[in-house]
Amino acid sequence: MSLRHAILALLTAEPMTGYDMAQHFDDAVAFLWSAPHSQIYPELRKMEAEGLVLAEEVPRGKRATKRLYSLTDQGREELGEWLAADEPYPPERDVHRLKTAYFELSDLENARRHFEAHLAHYRRRLDRWQEVLNSIYDRRHPLLRLRLSQWPEEAHDAIAGYKALAFEGEVARARAEIDWAERGLELVERLSGVDAVSR
Amino acid sequence: MSLRHAILALLTAEPMTGYDMAQHFDDAVAFLWSAPHSQIYPELRKMEAEGLVLAEEVPRGKRATKRLYSLTDQGREELGEWLAADEPYPPERDVHRLKTAYFELSDLENARRHFEAHLAHYRRRLDRWQEVLNSIYDRRHPLLRLRLSQWPEEAHDAIAGYKALAFEGEVARARAEIDWAERGLELVERLSGVDAVSR
DNA sequence: GTAGTCATGTAAGAGGTTACATGATTAG
């Protein structure tokens, strides 16, 4: 049930359309959650029916309209309850780690390929997260600027601080995965050395 | 589609019942994947129908029987294909990180509570993973011993090496989360200091 | 006019969670 809370949280910045939300989620740049539009639109309808958000049909061009969603008091309350609630920790389930545990059943070249891919993936991730993080540090990040503009000076350190912390967590994770993949490559080297000697 | 591959991988060690698999998954101690028995039993039936596993009804006590599953050649092949295939990277989706990004909407005490919980959770995780890891290092781990006994000496370093690497990844992750939660607590301290001064 | 973006949906299916349900076996 986190999609709806991610949506509520997004809407605290400003009213937006489902399409806008999908952009924020898809980029994965601006956000810590992710969802396709096929999940967002139905959820928004449900949330509207439950009174958590309010939809306003606003014109777009000449004939078309779009649905601009905003938070209701009830939505704000729901968000507050979610923030206060203990969050259960889902079981770990990492396909890459699982697969790695059985690489002895394939060959060294396959293992190397996978670790290289892991490395490449998390390097890209790291770059993107780091960029977002920098834009939070110097308060260039558009959504953040918008939020800050709505709050008094005293609140700014907290608002930016928590956002930065969240992304720092992702950055640290990416770094850890890079280190891990490098250890994986070292292991492959070691094993292929042994292999060569024993031949 | 990873549950079936986790099952196939497990079965490379020895034939076992669905119940046994559930134990391995539930403990989460012995494994990098997790699934309840309600998911395992139907999957096993499907896999049997597809010829990936073979079920043998063996007696249990006087009247009862149990279904002992083992790998077929086809199952082994499927496992090999999976190991060789590129694995897509699922989008990041971490509720705790998401929630953290919006702690300014609750209060400092709530933020502190959440970070403490995060700390406690990952410290427990770290202990458990570290224990498993140690049992791999000195080759006490029962499933690992079983595997090693089926392979020639030369393969042992690879078999144990990949298992160790996988758990080292989890250990590193747990450590990173602990560090992160501690930074969270420091942030709360800093913010409450500012708060006190500005009052 | 046309390509790219804006905008909103539906539907089938896979994967996972939680709860319900049952019964034999074993250790005390």
Place this chain on the structure above:
DNA sequence: CTAATCATGTAACCTCTTACATGACTAC
């Protein structure tokens, strides 16, 4: 005999993915 463990299922429900589908708007 009784409680814990062994053992196997079903069913409802939720979440997420992938694919199908449509049409208006805007910049060129």
